[in-house]
Amino acid sequence: MRALLSGYYGKGNGGDEALLATLLQMLPPHVTPVVLSGNPQETRDRYGVETVNRMAFLPVIQAMRSCDAFIWGGGSLIQDVTSAINPFYYGGLMTLAQQMGLKTVAWGQGIGPLKRPQTRWLARQNFAGCTKVSVRDRASAALLSDWQISCILAPDPVWALESQPVPGLSDLPTPRVAVTLRSHSQLTETRLANLTSAVVDFQKATQAFILLLPFQKSEDLAIAEAIQPHLQDVSQIICLEDPQLLKGVYRGVEMTIGMRLHSLIMAAAEGCRCFALSYDPKVNRLMEELEMPGWDLANLPDDPHVISQAWIEHYNHGSRLSSEKLQSLVNQALMHRQVLAEALTID
Known part of the structure; x- marks a missing residue:
């Protein structure tokens, strides 16, 4: 199985890179990741994965056609405060994936704030169409509950990221x-x-x-x-x-x-x-x-x-x-791994 991973990757943000590293750590072994990145070469070199320029429309569509699943990979992707474009970029990709029949996963999400009616509507449609959804905070879970969308609530996946000692x-x-x-x-x-x-x-x-x-x-x-x-x-x-x-x-x-x-x-x-x-x-x-x-x-x-x-x-x-x-938080964060295992089964 091939899965296209979408997030704020390859942009030099330590938190988002940590989410990607954790997602790669949690993916089932039968899944081959393809990562949408702002710096494909750097992402490919660091993680040893196949990458695509996240802003190159045709290569992104081609990558999506080659994949069986599409994953929103953690963080506050669906919010319209720092950028009104964000929810339309990520939401547009999710809509395409769902229309193409891919298994779709919203993984480790922190939803909102969503100030605009149109972005709230798009977010609701996207989440409702997902195979599985996991969120990282109670406010996001409450919003999905209001929309009558089921989800798994667990602490941010990065709690479970394996750290490495820093030389020197x-x-x-x-x-x-x-x-x-x-x-x-x-x-x-x-x-x-x-x-x-x-x-x-x-x-x-x-x-x-x-x-x-x-x-x-x-x-x-x-x-x-x-x-x-x-x-x-x-x-x-x-x-x-x-x-x-x-x-x-x-x-x-x-x-x-x-x-x-x-x-x-x-x-x-x-x-x-x-x-x-x-x-x-x-x-x-x-x-x-x-x-x-x-x-x-x-x-x-x-x-x-x-x-x-x-x-x-x-x-x-x-x-x-x-x-x-701390152990409880790590154990609960591993529930995001279970969401991937359940969503990305081989039919």
């Missing part, structure tokens, strides 16, 4: 704290300046070595480079493309301060304390489900001292996920 990481000073910020309209110059001052205060108080981890170079690296001069000799920018290594960074980290959803999931999965800075409902959902401390960026305190004190308190007294809770 053990040579860096300890204790270590990771920081991942991303470009966003809510991260104004003033808020970034306040967060930078707070990181400097936090470092002085804890004597921690700060790892600045860009998850997507095009969005995150400039911010890391703006912060790093304020932390000379006590920080390092680490750019990793391989998602298993990216997750492995957190093995040697005491605490993570993160905006990106998958920075928080990877960190928590590797035993870190986490403090969230939310720019998106998906981060708020994770905070709620794990009782993770943090702020919405829109409500970030104006005083850097207040920010740093909250971080210091969590560093000194905050708790990691218990081993029982």
